[in-house]
Amino acid sequence: MKVLVTGGAGYIGSTICSALMDNGHTPIILDSLVTGRREFTRDRIFYHADIGDTTAVERVFAEHPDISATIHCAALIVVPESVAMPYEYYKENVVKSLELFHTLRRLGHGNVVFSSSAAMYGMVPGFMVTEDSPLVPNSPYSRTKYMMEMVLQDFCAAYGMHGIALRYFNPIGADPRMRSGIHVKEPTHIVGKLVETAQGRQAEFLITGADWSTRDGTGIRDYIHVWDLARAHVQAVEQFDQVFQRAGNPADNYVVINLGTGRGVTVREMVAAFEKVYGQALPKRETQPRPGDVAGAYANADRARALLGWQAELPIEQGIADALRWGEVRNSILKFD
Template structure:
């Protein structure tokens, strides 16, 4: 049976497609390429350019490919942007998921896995954060995802669509085999920005806020390697297929690193130095958030890449591969920029 991966040409969705292929599953990718890349989808994987809110399209694809499960990654994810464009975020993350769920119910899709976020917790009262913690999101991004989780629960109660919502903490790294990584232009993630600074692609790195109530004054986050996160999706899909109940799971390692610690790790791994500037804190950023992922561990998920230097190094090797690709494209303009150069 086929697994539809919405946003499967993006960073996390693309790694989940690889994880599905690695164990012999049959993925189908639907992506509008607003932030994803066609080159991220492996050869031979059915790929359709389109909007998850297009019910006619998604209904046709589900029926044509016999889709059994939907893994839903498509959406918007930048907290500061969501504050400036709340309606855009409620449209992309909530209303379009409403349309996709309509199709799932109408066509008899059995399982649904939602890409959610730790942003639903806001500024948590205790660390580490469990799935039963209060949900008090600080941004339209977090609220759009929380609304979607609540909608999923109601859909399950009414129609029996069993689902899992995975609340990601901070997703970093790249495929250890260098098949995929973060390639979105103008990405705002700390690892991506720091590594681009190390490569000289940025003049400096801004650290937003230096007086938080943390040991070094910078925000603390729980970083999870994207390949470990991809395997978490397989674990919850197996849970649903074996008759497991609808659940919410945190996805993190239970260990936090400050922004300053990450910057120092990037400098150590890359052997470079770059300018770091202090900037005002951004709206919607909690001081510290670290996961309690014990419920996910109980499913048999076992992190394999939960080391800061490993996460940085995998992301660094991917950035170097991208740099080689860009250099080659500049030398030979006949090479398509959508085709990665194999390092």
């Protein structure tokens, strides 16, 4: 099966491409490399183009008319940057995605799997969110994801397209075969920062916020191994029609699915797990929450099991071990200036 993967040169998109290939499929990558890495496209079919470039998208489908679905990962993803640069985020993530969906519809390739985010959930008592929990996107970034879910839903209802929005929780780790992993120089996510601290590139790990109403006062998240996340996409494209059947063929041809483990892990628990895997305590300190921080959420993962026949399998310890291994091999795979 051929699958178009926009953003296939990025962290998650490249891992999805690896999982597709390991399952006998052919990913076709469309990526502008605005943040992604050319190294991740090596030996893969790659179109170096922007999702907003209609001619390029048309060329992809002219040369691969047998593409059966599009996994749309391409986006800008840094929350503080989105606060500082809302124009760029709405243009890249909303305006260009709108054009991409329009082109897909025009070309008659209306099966879409959309990379959405659990960042749009509001706080709920107990911290577990279902797909029907209230959405309170609180940054320009999460609003772009929220908007594109609405656009996709409306396109599916009006134009007979079919859309699956996958709301990712907190991806960690790297491809277990080390073909790709986190590529940014200065990671903003917790495991990346723990690796930076362990490898001496950061003096200490900051626990930002220890006064939340969670079991130990620190923020709670649902850390999902990026390989589990990638496998869910393979299931989504392989079982695309069945997903809608199992969902009772919704009139709007649109389905939302949480991708998480179903288990909440606090920052302190994550740090303890990291130290155990690493075999050494890290220098760490508690500080105030950063602006915009929230206590957090974890997934109710029932729908993913019911509709995709998928559940997360890899423990956070493997995510940590793979992130550490990736931290060691990364500079031999990626060339930084």
